[in-house]
Amino acid sequence: MDSTEQNSGTSEAFDKGEEARYLRHFTLPEIGREGQRRLKExxxxxxxxxxxxxxxxxxxxxxxxxxxxxxxxxxxxxxxxxxxxxxxxxxxxxxxxxxxxxxxxxxxxxxxxxxxxxxxxxxxxxxxxxxxxxxxxxxxxxxxxxxxxxxxxxxxxxxxxxxxxxxxxxxxxxxxxxxxxxxxxxxxxxxxxxxxxxxxxxxxxxxxxxxxxxxxxxxxxxxxxxxxxxxxxxxxxxxxxxxxxxxxFDFDPACLLCSAAALITSPMDYAAGCAAAQPAAEAPLLSAAELRTMMTQRDSLTLIDVREEAEYAAGHLAGAMVIPLGRLTQELDSLRSLNNIVVYCHSGRRSLQAASILQQANIPMLGSLKGGLLQWPDAELEGRPE
Ligand SMILES: [Zn+2]
Incomplete structure (x- = not known):
């Protein structure tokens, strides 16, 4: 078995396709076959x-x-x-x-x-x-x-x-x-x-x-x-x-995570200023079909477009108002009297943040359009330039 194992660590670790594919790594002494095997594993x-x-x-x-x-x-x-x-x-x-x-x-x-x-x-x-x-x-x-x-x-x-x-x-x-x-x-x-x-x-x-x-x-x-x-x-x-x-840079003797004074024993949650890692908003995600039904059945629907003004001007959902995400926190008071709020944006990402902001302000809402206007036919948008 010893000899087989030795072989598997060398030529037999790679099939013909890999032999050809990784040739430039094999040629580098710093990587070679052993380094390539490490990458593969x-x-x-x-x-x-x-x-x-x-x-x-x-x-x-x-x-x-x-x-x-x-x-x-x-x-x-x-x-x-x-x-x-x-x-x-x-x-x-x-x-x-x-x-x-x-x-x-x-x-x-x-x-x-x-x-x-x-x-x-x-x-x-x-x-x-x-x-x-x-x-x-x-x-x-x-x-x-x-x-x-x-x-x-x-x-x-x-x-x-x-x-x-x-x-x-x-x-x-x-x-x-x-x-x-x-x-x-x-x-x-x-x-x-x-x-x-x-x-x-x-x-x-x-x-x-x-x-x-x-x-x-x-x-x-x-x-x-x-x-x-x-x-x-x-x-x-x-x-x-x-x-x-x-x-x-050196160890921080007061580091909350890796010093002797560490207090953190599990990853800490931060409200993300910039999307991605923010926990998913509790607000329901509405599919384009669900929103379409709401738009035909409810009179008091409040559609809020949280994109930038210029994006809104290039085409938006019929009857929607525009409040860019960056301005939303300043407009919260004016939203408290509105019913059946639905937020949307281009891809559904900014509107999730908007939904989270509304929820933190205890403003009731119906949800956020999943996938944003990408899920909506361009031809049905209002205000598109001719
Ligand atoms: Zn540290």
Whole structure:
């Protein structure tokens, strides 16, 4: 048996297709067959199949990571295609986790792909990351980053965490218990009200491509066990000046999670200023068919379009008023006297946040349009330009 095992560690670990596919890795002494075998036996969970997740997923699958999990609750929107390169025109309206999974399988049939069309939150994050060798954060909000940090530190799973804003990218690697954690670096969760609205903040298309590719590179190094990583270092990349710097950071002796003074024993829940990791609103989700029925049967329906004014002007549901999400909290008092409120937006994402804001203000409502106006025929919208 000894000789067979030795063989399986070398040439027989790969079939003919893999031999051809991974040739450039085999040729690199730092990776070679042993490194490729480690990649094949490894599992990576990518949270967020958006701007960062797209290139990260593509490179991890191409590199031959044996098992890849994808978590995303969103659906593909036309405005994603400017940077989320794992999707094509035909994917618009499809669940991201499923569409991304399909693309990975066609890229590399040797990879086992698991798609989770769900929203990550403080409650499900512990079980979501369990069993993976590494987690790659492609989320766009602080709540998800802190939840991932907490879960990965508590379970000692390496986490490659990154964020982008306009032309700048930041990235670090958390490797508990040997490296400081995200809370050591940023002890305070930024105030939600001070955070930019995802829908309104622009981002230069190639930037998440660069940063997501860097994340994939760190993941491959960690899985193969080569080089030095960004553990304990924050990399800041500025695309406008095409320069990067890295800063060392240390354990925070007062860190609530990883210090001797730690108080956190399970991931903490934060109201996300920027969608994604916010727990699903309790408000019912209405299908387009359900809303259509309501619109014909109820006189006192209050339709609120929470997109921007310009989006509203380009076409909206008949009879709807517009209150952009960013203004909603200032308008709450004027909504208290209205009946049968239904909120909607372009894809159903902003309206979920709006529903959550209304509920926190104890304003009764019927629900949020699932999938947004993407589920509604353009021809039936009111106010469309000729
Ligand atoms: Zn810490």
């Amino acid at each position: 490894a599992s990576v969970l990518v949270v967020g199949a958006g701007g960062l997740g797209s290139p990260a997923l593509l490179y991890l699958a191409a590199a031959g990571v044996g098992r890849i999990g994808i978590i995303d609750f969103d659906i593909v929107d036309a405005s994603n295609l400017q940077r989320q390169i794992i999707y094509g025109e035909a994917d618009i309206g499809r669940a991201k986790a499923l569409a991304a999974g399909e693309h990975l399988r066609s890229l590399n049939p040797y990879v086992r792909v698991e798609s989770y069309d769900m929203r990550l939150n403080a409650t499900n994050v512990m079980s979501a990351v369990r069993g993976y060798d590494l987690v790659l954060d492609g989320s766009d909000n602080f709540a998800a980053k802190y939840a991932l940090n907490d879960a990965c530190v508590l379970q000692s799973i390496p986490l490659v965490i990154a964020g982008i804003y306009r032309f700048e990218g930041q990235m670090t690697v958390i490797q508990a218990p040997t490296s400081p954690c995200y809370r050591c670096l940023f002890p305070e969760v930024p105030d939600a009200s001070g955070m930019p609205n995802c829908a309104e903040t622009g981002v230069a298309g190639p930037l998440p491509g660069i940063v997501g590719s860097l994340q994939a590179m760190e993941a491959v190094k960690l899985l193969v066990g080569i080089g030095s990583t960004l553990s304990g270092k924050l990399l800041v990349f500025d695309a406008l000046s095409m320069s990067s710097r890295s800063f060392n």
